[in-house]
Amino acid sequence: MIEQNRFWRIVVYGSLLIAAVYYLLPLYVMFTTSLKGMEEIRNGNLLSLPLDISLAAWQKAWSSACTGVDCSGLQPYFWNSVLMVVPAVAISTALGAINGYVLSKWQFRGSEIVFGMILFGVFIPFQVLLLPMAQTLGLFGMASSIPGLVFVHVVCGLASTTLFFRNYYVGIPDELIKAARLDGAGFWRIFLRIILPMSTPILTVTVIWQFTQIWNDFLFGVVFSGLDSRPITVGLNNLANTTTSVKEYNVDMAAALIAALPTIIVYVLAGKYFVRGLTAGAVKG
Amino acid sequence: MGALSIRNITKTFGETQILKGINIDIDAGQFLILVGPSGCGKSTLMNIIAGLEGPSSGEVHIGDRLVNHVAPKDRDIAMVFQSYALYPTMNVRQNIAFGLETRKVPKAEQDETIARVAKMLQIDHLLKRKPGELSGGQRQRVAMGRALARNPKLFLFDEPLSNLDAKLRVEMRAEIKQLHQRLKTTVVYVTHDQIEAMTLGDRIAVMKDGVIQQFGSPQEIYDSPANQFVAGFIGSPSMNFIPVHVAEREGEIGVVLQGDGDARFWPLPDKLQLRERLGQALTLGLRPEQFDLVSAADGLSCKVCITEPTGPDTMLFSQINGKDIIARVHPRHAPQAGESCHLQPDLRKAVLFDPATEARVA
Numbered sequence A: 001m002i003e004q005n006r007f008w009r010i011v012v013y014g015s016l017l018i019a020a021v022y023y024l025l026p027l028y029v030m031f032t033t034s035l036k037g038m039e040e041i042r043n044g045n046l047l048s049l050p051l052d053i054s055l056a057a058w059q060k061a062w063s064s065a066c067t068g069v070d071c072s073g074l075q076p077y078f079w080n081s082v083l084m085v086v087p088a089v090a091i092s093t094a095l096g097a098i099n100g101y102v103l104s105k106w107q108f109r110g111s112e113i114v115f116g117m118i119l120f121g122v123f124i125p126f127q128v129l130l131l132p133m134a135q136t137l138g139l140f141g142m143a144s145s146i147p148g149l150v151f152v153h154v155v156c157g158l159a160s161t162t163l164f165f166r167n168y169y170v171g172i173p174d175e176l177i178k179a180a181r182l183d184g185a186g187f188w189r190i191f192l193r194i195i196l197p198m199s200t201p202i203l204t205v206t207v208i209w210q211f212t213q214i215w216n217d218f219l220f221g222v223v224f225s226g227l228d229s230r231p232i233t234v235g236l237n238n239l240a241n242t243t244t245s246v247k248e249y250n251v252d253m254a255a256a257l258i259a260a261l262p263t264i265i266v267y268v269l270a271g272k273y274f275v276r277g278l279t280a281g282a283v284k285g
Numbered sequence B: 001m002g003a004l005s006i007r008n009i010t011k012t013f014g015e016t017q018i019l020k021g022i023n024i025d026i027d028a029g030q031f032l033i034l035v036g037p038s039g040c041g042k043s044t045l046m047n048i049i050a051g052l053e054g055p056s057s058g059e060v061h062i063g064d065r066l067v068n069h070v071a072p073k074d075r076d077i078a079m080v081f082q083s084y085a086l087y088p089t090m091n092v093r094q095n096i097a098f099g100l101e102t103r104k105v106p107k108a109e110q111d112e113t114i115a116r117v118a119k120m121l122q123i124d125h126l127l128k129r130k131p132g133e134l135s136g137g138q139r140q141r142v143a144m145g146r147a148l149a150r151n152p153k154l155f156l157f158d159e160p161l162s163n164l165d166a167k168l169r170v171e172m173r174a175e176i177k178q179l180h181q182r183l184k185t186t187v188v189y190v191t192h193d194q195i196e197a198m199t200l201g202d203r204i205a206v207m208k209d210g211v212i213q214q215f216g217s218p219q220e221i222y223d224s225p226a227n228q229f230v231a232g233f234i235g236s237p238s239m240n241f242i243p244v245h246v247a248e249r250e251g252e253i254g255v256v257l258q259g260d261g262d263a264r265f266w267p268l269p270d271k272l273q274l275r276e277r278l279g280q281a282l283t284l285g286l287r288p289e290q291f292d293l294v295s296a297a298d299g300l301s302c303k304v305c306i307t308e309p310t311g312p313d314t315m316l317f318s319q320i321n322g323k324d325i326i327a328r329v330h331p332r333h334a335p336q337a338g339e340s341c342h343l344q345p346d347l348r349k350a351v352l353f354d355p356a357t358e359a360r361v362a
Helices: A002-035 A038-043 A056-063 A075-105 A111-122 A126-140 A146-170 A174-182 A187-198 A200-216 A219-224 A232-241 A249-284 B042-050 B092-102 B107-120 B136-148 B166-183 B194-200 B218-223 B228-233
Strands: B002-013 B016-027 B031-035 B057-062 B077-080 B154-158 B186-191 B203-208 B211-216 B240-249 B252-257 B264-267 B281-286 B291-293 B300-303 B306-309 B314-320 B323-329 B340-345 B351-353
Touching: A002 A056, A002 A249, A038 A249, A056 A075, A056 A249, A075 A111, A075 A146, A075 A187, A075 A200, A075 A232, A075 A249, A111 A146, A126 A146, A126 A219, A146 A200, A146 A219, A174 A187, A174 B042, A174 B077, A200 A232, A200 A249, A219 A232, A232 A249, B002 B042, B002 B186, B016 B042, B016 B211, B031 B042, B031 B194, B042 B057, B042 B077, B042 B154, B042 B186, B077 B136, B092 B107, B092 B136, B107 B136, B136 B166, B166 B194, B186 B194, B194 B203, B194 B218, B203 B218, B203 B228, B211 B218, B211 B228, B228 B240, B228 B281, B228 B351, B240 B264, B240 B323, B291 B323, B300 B314, B314 B340
Parallel strands: B031 B186, B031 B203, B077 B154, B154 B186
Antiparallel strands: B002 B016, B002 B057, B203 B211, B240 B252, B240 B281, B252 B264, B281 B351, B291 B340, B300 B340, B306 B314, B314 B323
């Protein structure tokens, strides 16, 4: 009996290990390749460790690789993305929290229908929005600009952030709100002093979610940005598609890693809250 | 002038009417209990008094002020909730201070109030703790402290003891009573527990299906229930309901009762005036303590199915007129299960109900 158990245990852990290796392999290849010189890449094995480690490819990807005619690396794109992501995440999270607070704790006639309609927004494919969104941005004079991109990401992120916060707040007992009302607190005071301090797990989830979505977005970035407001995903695409003489795999890999780094960092720093917050919301909601 | 006056309150949610015309008046300093089974509308009525919900029609007066359109915070009330509703991210001091801050009470006065309340409820040593670090009883005290800090005209308690274990519940019940005797503030207290209702209340409103079945002092409600529902709801174990026919023997009006032996006639007191109901089927209501263990000659022979010793008394489960009954007897003389005994019903306090309408007839 115990022997049989051990056999299955080995099978389970073995398959998990194979799956993990399978998924980690590309990261390994990207990382090692980014540290190799072109000579080594051409002659060596894809999986071999770099013989002599060089950061030249990273340097080039960051500041001097060509993305089309312009040869200043990913740096300007990176800062564009930062300028876009920070306000977009902050605004969409804040609005989602307020929406969720209203839809769970200050229900009005028809609020369930409003919530249903917002929920519908989660399922709308973004491609459908491209044309009307372009028109809207033009109307607001925000086309081809970073504020325009922020606006698009806020609008498109609201459905998810509202859903997250609403489901989390449903689990907070209504009696807390009643007690605070009897204590003389109004809508905003209850939100800021009582609800928001209780929201750390769901705030973390939403920030990670929105950060990842917006940082990694390519579609809106390529469609709605101008020459000087392109985000890093577009920069990466341009860099990889610009061929000068030879394909510089090490630079491409370094560039891809630079583009992925912020989301990885956010995930590592706040990852444990992510899973905790997701399950907390799910079980209670 | 009454402290709280509720006039013709109704509340409707869609098709269902939760409250069907509630009228209650209590004087300043009285302890009012709203008691009833779940779904009877007592919590809704409480929320309407607090101003957390509006009535569909009717008026609420607190003191001599009509408060229908006054916000909860301006009604001069404080409330203790079933879940305590302590703010989880604040410590005990901040929990008590929150309402004072919102009302812009000066800092020095806040500290004074918190110190006074903490001392009164013996929670001084807990002021720096978060609610999550407190036991159930301590949370209960903090919740009361938060309400007391306000010094309100009216206290509302919404099933405050339901989440405590049995022993703590008895202790806190006594403390609430003591607190009320000391402060003499008017209290409205919602509960589904009839023992809490009996022990705490000056006035009890027994509710069912959105209607007040009876409003009176605990003893009135116990001795003279308005209908079969109130009679069965108040008192533990419940009142026994025995099907009887009104009969006449040798000029006396009474009922025939039968245990496991011969049927026997028991006269009812003349004051009940049942002569015109001769032959009618009624329900006789007798409380468990209205039975005495007696010798064979004076009693009704009954077979004991189960006994439940509680210490001071022993409950005998038996049958009269085919209906299960419970008799409360002294443990020294209590028979064993399976044995027969002789019970003498004391009909001086008997009540009678119409079996169809459950209304009290005598």
